[in-house]
Amino acid sequence: MNTKLTRPLRVVAVSGALQSPSKSASLAQYLLDLIAEQVLCQPKLVDLGLLAPQLTGSVWRAQVTDAVEQALAVVEEADVLVVATPVFRGSYTGLFKHFFDLIGQDTLIDKPVLLAATGGSQRHALVIDHQMRPLFSFFQARTLPLGVYATDKDFVERDLSDQALIERARLTVQRALPLLELTRNARHSAAECMLTV
Structure with missing residues (x-):
C-alpha cells in the first residue's frame, strides 16, 4: 500500500503566547487532542513562547535559526492548522x-x-472575527466558521474547566470534520494522480 495514500493528516497547532506554558498553548493543545480523537492524524504543537528569543531577533526568513525554520516548515507543510x-x-x-x-x-x-x-474578559471575543480571520483570508486559507474564545475564568491553572467552553470546543471540532474529510480526500486524489503520471 502506498504511504502517500495512507499518511495521516498533519494537524499543526500554533500558540502565539509570549511565554510558555500559557493558556493559549493549553487551548491549542486541547483542540488538537479533540481533533486527534476524531481523525487519523499526526498532531503537533508549535509553541512560539519557546521560540520567542530566536524569533524576535530575525527580520527576514533568511535570518531565522534552525529551530524557527523547522517550525515555519512544519506549519507550511501542515494539512490543517489550529491557531491560538x-x-x-x-x-x-x-x-x-x-x-x-x-x-x-x-x-x-x-x-x-x-x-x-x-x-x-468577553470584551475581546470578537478578535477572532475582526483580527484573526482577515489575516488568514490574506493567505487564502479556509478559516472554519466557528472559533473558540476562552477567558481566564474558563481555566483552573492552565486546564480548561468551564463546561460551556468545553462543549463549544467539541462543537467546533465536530463542525470541522466534514472539511477535514474533504482535505483528506483531496490529498489522496492528488497523490493518486501523481502515481498515474
Whole structure:
C-alpha cells in the first residue's frame, strides 16, 4: 500500500503566547487532542513562547535559526492548522504576527484553519472575527466558521474547566470534520494522480 495514500493528516497547532506554558498553548493543545480523537492524524504543537528569543531577533526568513525554520516548515507543510493567541491590545500578539509574516505567502492556500483566542474578559471575543480571520483570508486559507474564545475564568491553572467552553470546543471540532474529510480526500486524489503520471 502506498504511504502517500495512507499518511495521516498533519494537524499543526500554533500558540502565539509570549511565554510558555500559557493558556493559549493549553487551548491549542486541547483542540488538537479533540481533533486527534476524531481523525487519523499526526498532531503537533508549535509553541512560539519557546521560540520567542530566536524569533524576535530575525527580520527576514533568511535570518531565522534552525529551530524557527523547522517550525515555519512544519506549519507550511501542515494539512490543517489550529491557531491560538492571547489578546494583546485588541489583537493577536506581535510574536504571532511576526511568525506568520515569515510564512510563505502561498503555503496556506485552501488549508482549513481553526481559530482560537484567550483573553481577560468577553470584551475581546470578537478578535477572532475582526483580527484573526482577515489575516488568514490574506493567505487564502479556509478559516472554519466557528472559533473558540476562552477567558481566564474558563481555566483552573492552565486546564480548561468551564463546561460551556468545553462543549463549544467539541462543537467546533465536530463542525470541522466534514472539511477535514474533504482535505483528506483531496490529498489522496492528488497523490493518486501523481502515481498515474
